Amino acid sequence: MTRLVLAEPDRHMRRRLQQRVDALDRAGEVIDAPVERLPFPDATFDTAVVTLVLCSVPSQEAALAEIARVLKPNGRLLFIEHVRSHDPKLAKRQDRIRPVYNLVGCNPNRETLAAIEASALRVESVRHGEVPKAPKVERPMIVGTARR
Ligand SMILES: C[S@@+](CC[C@H](N)C(=O)[O-])C[C@H]1O[C@@H](n2cnc3c(N)ncnc32)[C@H](O)[C@@H]1O
Incomplete structure (x- = not known):
């Protein structure tokens, strides 16, 4: 089941x-439950999904460590996240506007792919795109999968 x-x-x-x-x-x-303290034993899940969550958590490192903990070996993380732009001008705008976004608990300027790569997960596929219809600072997006 x-x-x-x-x-x-x-x-x-x-x-x-x-x-x-x-x-x-x-x-x-x-x-x-907060993603940093999931009430499950190690290696419980085949798949974990985050959509626009790693932009919001206080610590990406803590969130990803907990996701890795509850995933079974070879389990998958599916992610859709808006991220820091590769365009330095837009990235600067994201930095400037961040305090406003912080009021709603969001950080549109994070290097989320680097955070996933630095975690216990191995990035398996990633596509760079744009969040449709979002304000320009929120548009840079990654969609992908990572394995435990
Ligand atoms: C931008 S909303 C995205 C909501 C939804 N996942 C979506 O894709 O429409 C950010 C979400 O992250 C959740 N969030 C923020 N901090 C969290 C945490 N520490 N643990 C779990 N979820 C968290 C919020 O409750 C909120 O639902």
């Missing part, structure tokens, strides 16, 4: 997530 566990500490997001899970035709559980 596939077990779907979704960790979401924000109560508004959690409520929306619960509605989506209830509408699904499979077992799913929404838990209230």
Whole structure:
């Protein structure tokens, strides 16, 4: 049986997530846990997914270490994250605007791919693209997979 566990500490997001899970035709559980302290033993999951989360966590290093811990050997992380631009001019704009984004807990200027590469995960595939319709500073995006 596939077990779907979704960790979401924000109560508004959690409520929306619960509605989506209830509408699904499979077992799913929404838990209230920060990604840095997932209440699961080592090597529990085949797959972990982060979408626009590594831009928000206080420490990417701590988040990725915990994700690596709960993944089974050869387990996969799927990620979609908006990241620091390769264009130095846009990266500078991302740095300038960061204090504003910090008010909503987001850092649009992070070197997230480097953080994944520096973790216990091995990047398997990555595509650089743009978040559609987002403000320019939020557009640079990576989509990819990494293995434990
Ligand atoms: C930009 S929102 C993205 C929401 C959703 N994942 C999506 O793709 O639409 C950032 C999310 O990161 C979550 N988040 C922030 N810090 C977190 C942490 N320490 N542990 C787990 N989730 C966290 C927030 O609760 C929020 O849902």
